[in-house]
Amino acid sequence: MQRREDWSANTSVGWPDPRASPAGQSADSVWRLVEGRVTEVEELLGKVDRGALDRATKILLDAYRGDNCIFVAGNGGSAATASHWVNDLHKTSMRNTRGIRAISLADNVSLITAFANDEGYDSIFRQQLASHWRPGDILVLISVSGSSPNLVSAALAAQERGITTIGLLGWDGGLLGDIVTEAVIVPAPRGEYPAVENAHTVMCSAFCDALVA
Numbered sequence: 001m002q003r004r005e006d007w008s009a010n011t012s013v014g015w016p017d018p019r020a021s022p023a024g025q026s027a028d029s030v031w032r033l034v035e036g037r038v039t040e041v042e043e044l045l046g047k048v049d050r051g052a053l054d055r056a057t058k059i060l061l062d063a064y065r066g067d068n069c070i071f072v073a074g075n076g077g078s079a080a081t082a083s084h085w086v087n088d089l090h091k092t093s094m095r096n097t098r099g100i101r102a103i104s105l106a107d108n109v110s111l112i113t114a115f116a117n118d119e120g121y122d123s124i125f126r127q128q129l130a131s132h133w134r135p136g137d138i139l140v141l142i143s144v145s146g147s148s149p150n151l152v153s154a155a156l157a158a159q160e161r162g163i164t165t166i167g168l169l170g171w172d173g174g175l176l177g178d179i180v181t182e183a184v185i186v187p188a189p190r191g192e193y194p195a196v197e198n199a200h201t202v203m204c205s206a207f208c209d210a211l212v213a
Contacts (some may be wrong), residue, residue: 010209012104019166019206020129021034037194037195040198041195041199044046044196044197045186045202045203047186048184048185048187049184052182052183052185053184053203054165054167055060055182056182056184056207057062057114057207058139059164059166059181059182060138060166060207060210060211061211063136063137063138064093064100066136067098068101068134068137069101069102069103069133069134069138070086070089070100070102070103070137070138070140071102071103071129071132071140072086072103072104072106072139072140072141072142072188073105073106073125073139073141073151073154074106074142074143074151074153075106075148075150077141077144077193078143078200079104079106081139081142081200081201081204082104082105082142083104083106083107083196084204085104085204085207086102086103086104086107088204088208089102089208089211090102092209093207093211093212094132095212100211100212102134104126105124105129105154106129111128112124115127115128115172119152121149121150121189122149123153125150125151125153126150126152126153126154126157129154129157129158130157133158133163136137137163138163138165138166139154139155139158139163139164139165139166140165140167140168141154141165141166141167141169141180142168143167143168143169143170144169144171144193144196144197145171145174146169146170146172146175146176146183146185147168147175151176152175152176155176155179155180155181156179159179164182165179166184167183167184167185168184168186168200168204169183169186170185170186170187170192170193170196170199170207171187171190171196172185175184186199186200186205188196
């Protein structure tokens with residue numbers, strides 16, 4: 001039996017040689033890519049409306065001080081950002097006497113697939129919100145395009161119930177930019193996803209710092 005450690009032989013049958021640099025990139029060139037991403041995010045954050053960011057922070061602080069729940073939703077990479085942020089909200093707030101109540105609506109796979117299968121994918125966040133929401137709770141929607149149908153549906157449902165909403169958005173804000181209570185927009189060129197997602201991650205980290213300060 002051929003051993004996997006014999007990389008000179010394995011590469012001939014399609015197994016990658018772990019000693020090779022990924023995609024032919026040297027460590028130096030990868031570092032330049034890292035620096036480029038950091039610069040890109042820094043420049044984009046400099047274009048974010050600081051007033052909108054301050055108002056969004058106040059909404060989050062008021063929810064925390066009122067012992068209300070922060071619901072967060074997103075798709076794809078933004079779903080991962082939602083989960084990561086909720087994790088950090090719970091964990092970092094444990095430094096205080098009272099933790100932050102926060103729920104990612106992107107985490108319950110069985111419930112999401114049940115709603116998607118029975119009522120359509122557009123309903124997956126709206127239906128969860130209908131079950132969990134209580135007066136004073138808020139909803140944060142994370143989306144690069146700002147126009148995902150399931151997020152728009154959740155935002156409209158929240159609007160009907162008088163729920164305060166925050167949009168962490170990209171590009172021109174999309175449909176959500178005109179629906180949410182407060183839109184924090186990362187104004188990247190249309191089609192640019194990684195830079196907006198990275199900027200959203202930085203903002204979520206900063207929100208955590210502000211809430212537990």
